[in-house]
Amino acid sequence: MKHFLLLTFLFVFNINFAQEAKIKKEKWHWNNGPKQDTVIGYAQVLKVDNVLYISGAVTTELTPAGITTVYNDLKASLASYGATFANVVKENLYTTDIETMKKYNNVRKKFYNGDFPAATWVQIVQLYVPTAKLEVELVAHLPK
Numbered sequence: 001m002k003h004f005l006l007l008t009f010l011f012v013f014n015i016n017f018a019q020e021a022k023i024k025k026e027k028w029h030w031n032n033g034p035k036q037d038t039v040i041g042y043a044q045v046l047k048v049d050n051v052l053y054i055s056g057a058v059t060t061e062l063t064p065a066g067i068t069t070v071y072n073d074l075k076a077s078l079a080s081y082g083a084t085f086a087n088v089v090k091e092n093l094y095t096t097d098i099e100t101m102k103k104y105n106n107v108r109k110k111f112y113n114g115d116f117p118a119a120t121w122v123q124i125v126q127l128y129v130p131t132a133k134l135e136v137e138l139v140a141h142l143p144k
Contacts, residue, residue, distance in 0.1 A: 052081055052138070055077075059133060067101075074111075087140040091136060092120050093135075095121070095123055117138075
């Protein structure tokens with residue numbers, strides 16, 4: 001009888017305190033129905049708890065106008081969950097020409113208004129879109 005009670009207790013304890021196997025994910029993808037791109041296989045924004053994971057926004061022009069377009073797209077991604085660049089804690093920037101990106105860094109900096117996130121800049125040979133010259137992805141935290 002002792003063993004039966006112990007096993008029952010362990011079973012009930014396990015059911016009540018076991019972690020859920022699935023995490024809750026919310027998605028946003030340029031206001032399309034499935035909220036993700038099923039051709040390539042990604043969502044533009046994935047929200048887990050109070051963290052936003054924002055897929056890279058790209059441009060084929062490494063110019064002030066092209067960089068502005070990337071950051072305006074990221075601004076729209078952040079806004080999909082009521083966030084701004086003030087919520088950004090990490091930025092990953094991939095470019096095919098780091099020297100040109102350094103030259104136009106002032107365009108990027110305007111979006112952060114002096115409150116810069118942790119950032120990594122990497123020069124690469126090619127991005128997923130073969131003609132793209134810049135891709136920027138973000139991680140942002142929402143208030144709890």
